[in-house]
Amino acid sequence: MDPKLYKAARKGDVSYLxxxxxxxxxxxxxxxxxxxxxxxxxxxxGNNNILHIAARAGRDTFITEALWRFPFLSVQVNxxxxxxxxxxxxFGHLQVVETLADPNNELPxxxxxxxxxxxxxxxxxxxxxxxxxxxxxxxxxxxxxTNSRDMTTAPDNETNSSSHHRPRDVExxxxxxxxxxxIPSHWRVTNLELGATITTALHEAxxxxxxxxxxxxxxxxxxxxxFLNFARESPLFLAxxxxxxxxxxxxxxxxRPYSTKGPNGLNALxxxxxxxxxxxxxxxxKNPDLMRQLDGRGKAAIHHAVEAYCLVLLDQMLIAxxxxxxxxxxxxxxxxxxxxxxxxxxxxxxxxxxxxxxxEARNLxxxxxxxxxxxxxxxxGFDGEKIPEMWELLNVGDNEGNTPLHxxxxxxxxxxxxxxxxxxxxxxxxxxxxxxxxxxLCESDCEHFTVKRQIWFHLRRHGARRGRQPNKHMLPxxxxxxxxxxxxxxxxxxxxxTTALIAILITTITFAAAFAMPGGxxxxxxxxxxPTLVKRAALRVFILSDTLAxxxxxxxxxxxxxxxxxxxxxxxxxMAASWLCLNIALLSTLMAFMSGMFAVLAKNxxxxxxxxxxVCSMPPFLLNARRHEMSPFTWFMPILPRDILLTIRKRQQMxxxxxxxxxxxxxxxxxxx
Numbered sequence: 033m034d035p036k037l038y039k040a041a042r043k044g045d046v047s048y049l050x051x052x053x054x055x056x057x058x059x060x061x062x063x064x065x066x067x068x069x070x071x072x073x074x075x076x077x078g079n080n081n082i083l084h085i086a087a088r089a090g091r092d093t094f095i096t097e098a099l100w101r102f103p104f105l106s107v108q109v110n111x112x113x114x115x116x117x118x119x120x121x122x123f124g125h126l127q128v129v130e131t132l133a134d135p136n137n138e139l140p141x142x143x144x145x146x147x148x149x150x151x152x153x154x155x156x157x158x159x160x161x162x163x164x165x166x167x168x169x170x171x172x173x174x175x176x177x178t179n180s181r182d183m184t185t186a187p188d189n190e191t192n193s194s195s196h197h198r199p200r201d202v203e204x205x206x207x208x209x210x211x212x213x214x215i216p217s218h219w220r221v222t223n224l225e226l227g228a229t230i231t232t233a234l235h236e237a238x239x240x241x242x243x244x245x246x247x248x249x250x251x252x253x254x255x256x257x258x259f260l261n262f263a264r265e266s267p268l269f270l271a272x273x274x275x276x277x278x279x280x281x282x283x284x285x286x287x288r289p290y291s292t293k294g295p296n297g298l299n300a301l302x303x304x305x306x307x308x309x310x311x312x313x314x315x316x317x318k319n320p321d322l323m324r325q326l327d328g329r330g331k332a333a334i335h336h337a338v339e340a341y342c343l344v345l346l347d348q349m350l351i352a353x354x355x356x357x358x359x360x361x362x363x364x365x366x367x368x369x370x371x372x373x374x375x376x377x378x379x380x381x382x383x384x385x386x387x388x389x390x391x392e393a394r395n396l397x398x399x400x401x402x403x404x405x406x407x408x409x410x411x412x413g414f415d416g417e418k419i420p421e422m423w424e425l426l427n428v429g430d431n432e433g434n435t436p437l438h439x440x441x442x443x444x445x446x447x448x449x450x451x452x453x454x455x456x457x458x459x460x461x462x463x464x465x466x467x468x469x470x471x472x473l474c475e476s477d478c479e480h481f482t483v484k485r486q487i488w489f490h491l492r493r494h495g496a497r498r499g500r501q502p503n504k505h506m507l508p509x510x511x512x513x514x515x516x517x518x519x520x521x522x523x524x525x526x527x528x529x530t531t532a533l534i535a536i537l538i539t540t541i542t543f544a545a546a547f548a549m550p551g552g553x554x555x556x557x558x559x560x561x562x563p564t565l566v567k568r569a570a571l572r573v574f575i576l577s578d579t580l581a582x583x584x585x586x587x588x589x590x591x592x593x594x595x596x597x598x599x600x601x602x603x604x605x606x607m608a609a610s611w612l613c614l615n616i617a618l619l620s621t622l623m624a625f626m627s628g629m630f631a632v633l634a635k636n637x638x639x640x641x642x643x644x645x646x647v648c649s650m651p652p653f654l655l656n657a658r659r660h661e662m663s664p665f666t667w668f669m670p671i672l673p674r675d676i677l678l679t680i681r682k683r684q685q686m687x688x689x690x691x692x693x694x695x696x697x698x699x700x701x702x703x704x705x
Contacts, residue, residue, distance in 0.1 A: 083132075305342045350383065368393055475488065574627040577623040623648075
């Protein structure tokens with residue numbers, strides 16, 4: 033393509049186009065006119081014509097003028113099979129879409145300008161590839177109806193779906209020929225080899241979240257609400273996935289047929305994770321059977337809500353039908369079990385409030401919510417006072433007789449074991465099918481020495497006892513060596529040597545710094561030998577910090593010296609104590625350096641002293657940020673204009689979304705009181 037023509041199409045320079053010839057001009061006519069052939073050229077990569085380029089840039093005026101001169105360009109496809117209308121819909125240019133989707137611009141697809149989309153070519157993204165699917169597979173799927181499997185195990189009296197039907201919804205699995213949906217040629221991407229429509233402009237607009245474009249296209253072709261693309265995605269499904277709530281409202285409040293299908297057995301309710309409660313409630317009211325449809329992985333929408341932490345979606349489904357909380361997925365996990373296994377106790381509380389019966393649910397191994405629950409004392413975690421039902425499961429065993437405490441010990445969950453043993457009603461002598469107590473399991477594992485040893489001491493402190501069968505790893509009841517008699521899981525000698533070397537270095541440095549006083553010593557007879565800057569607060573901080581650092585480092589050396597006379601498997605507590613002292617010594621050394629520099633520089637170079645304090649404060653903060661998976665650039669990198677623009681854009685998007693949700697709420701009919 034001519035570079036000047038390419039730039040004109042991108043910038044929308046109408047003056048570069050030739051004079052108007054007429055609406056009925058064809059490709060052959062244009063080729064006969066001198067100088068017109070160059071306007072029909074395409075890009076080497078992508079095979080785009082001038083309308084594709086202008087549509088991508090949103091040049092409505094250029095496209096309008098180009099259509100008057102070359103109307104056949106609107107149905108030409110590029111190497112991806114896209115017409116200019118699909119390109120405009122994908123980029124969300126509403127005015128361009130209105131121009132290209134004008135019924136007056138519809139032309140039949142010509143064989144000499146249509147480009148066949150090869151089977152298996154990547155048209156959109158990896159999850160929409162044709163892959164190795166053939167038209168026979170597609171027909172077989174259509175014959176079988178839907179991929180969604182209803183929860184046929186549900187009793188009829190446990191659902192209110194019988195009182196709500198979906199007469200406007202189309203039959204699952206129908207394609208455009210069965211539904212007799214006339215789609216203009218420039219609205220779709222067609223695979224000529226398979227004879228199937230890959231996608232349409234409406235689907236592309238929804239996939240990219242361009243709600244206004246999708247609403248306009250739906251007004252032109254209302255029957256498109258029932259059309260499934262080759263990936264078996266309905267417009268309602270894509271709208272729910274992209275959170276186009278006004279578009280969803282237009283479909284749900286209309287009387288025209290529509291489909292709720294999605295790929296791999298998914299439906300629109302599965303995809304409504306980020307939608308507001310009003311839309312989810314309306315979708316369930318119009319299509320109550322969606323709650324009981326399982327996807328290809330055997331999961332219903334409520335299971336998706338728990339896994340994706342969608343509280344609104346979960347709450348609306350439980351309000352519509354609380355019995356939905358009783359149904360397991362393909363792995364035997366009910367929503368309560370799945371939420372407990374992820375440590376999401378807020379969801380557990382909501383599920384139990386709506387459906388108290390779900391506390392009795394068990395998975396295929398007979399494990400209940402407390403067996404699977406994840407407890408973290410460092411976070412909000414599980415609160416027994418807010419979920420008292422959980423304490424009923426404290427001493428209940430699974431299929432192998434293991435109580436929640438057995439599993440906590442077996443899986444090295446120290447915090448959970450600590451929490452469970454804090455209850456006065458726990459049975460520390462409960463045995464499993466093998467006759468082993470939690471203490472027996474703790475003594476039988478020699479692969480996780482450090483954690484198991486902590487759990488063992490905690491269980492013994494609470495009076496835990498052994499089971500019926502003798503354990504080969506017996507513990508001495510009394511004596512100076514109260515440690516597990518089995519090989520440790522790692523060699524601690526390198527850690528001891530390294531820690532001792534660091535502690536000795538800190539002791540040497542702090543000892544020398546104490547006598548190399550910042551600012552020197554006074555030579556006056558009144559204060560001979562005293563620190564010159566003794567009256568400054570910064571020097572006093574230096575003295576205290578240096579003293580603390582030296583004392584902690586010496587303490588660490590003494591602890592490590594004592595550790596040399598104990599057994600190998602008794603070293604972990606000594607190492608923990610020495611590391612604590614060493615950390616305090618390191619921080620105190622840093623504080624001593626910072627305060628000493630401040631005492632010397634504050635009077636004559638205050639800005640340098642402040643800069644030294646800031647730099648010295650960074651290492652502890654960066655270490656803490658790393659521990660909490662925070663990027664140091666989040667705090668220390670200068671704020672760029674790009675960051676400010678992104679913040680403003682996000683706020684605008686939030687305001688727009690809030691306004692859309694207000695519009696949705698105002699349009700939903702309220703029941704009469």
